[in-house]
Structure formats: C-alpha cells, structure tokens
Amino acid sequence: MSAKGVFHGAKRTTTLEPGDVLFNAGDVGDEMFGVISGELELRLDDRVISKVGPGETFGELAIVDSGPRTLTATALEACEIAVIDKRTFLFLVHETPTFAIDVMKSMASLIRSIGS
Secondary structure, eight states, rough: OHHHHHSSOOEEEEEEEETTTEEEETTTTEEEEEESSSEEEETTTTTTEEEEEEEEEEOOHHHHOBBOOOSSEEEESSSEEEEEEEHEEEEEEEEHHHHHHHHHHHHHHHHHHHHH
C-alpha cells in the first residue's frame, strides 16, 4: 500500500481552511502529515518550495530528527490532513515498506527544492 492508501481511516485528522497555517518554520514538531484532500503550500520565507496534495506527505523531518520545522505549511484550499505521530510512523514503516520509500522520496524532493 502506498502513502495514498494509508491516510484514509487515519486515527487523527485535522481540517484546514484556505490560508490556515498548520505550522511555521522554526516551530518544534513531533508529527508528520499526509494529505487526504486539498492542497497545501510549503514555503521558506517568501519562496514557495513545494505544493502538496492528496496522497503526499510533509513534515517528515520532525519525525526523523526532532529538530525545528524548516518550512511553513499553509492551506491553499480546504484540506483534510492525517496527523502521523512517531508511533504511527514506525508502525507504517514496519507494516508498509513502500510507505517508507514514499516518505524518503518526499524528503529528497524537498531537500533538492530548497537547494535550488
């Protein structure tokens, strides 16, 4: 099962309206997120780094290294977001190896975007 399938039926979700900020660069975080519906923008200062939509993940670095958030996540439209804590993340990685690959691809893409 890919990242797209694992978010439906998530134990914890949150909803956002257009313009809502889920987190800001510099915030401390211990969760990552998966988009169930809608689209968000990930920004570094005034620069759009990426847009994320259904089936995509973001905020992964907080799960991996417990450091401050690098980007700001803002809803571009109404969104439903799966909230993935460390325990759930470890379960998904163990039970769904393709989830781990999808997360690594997402992280690699963001890292490349920030550097360009």
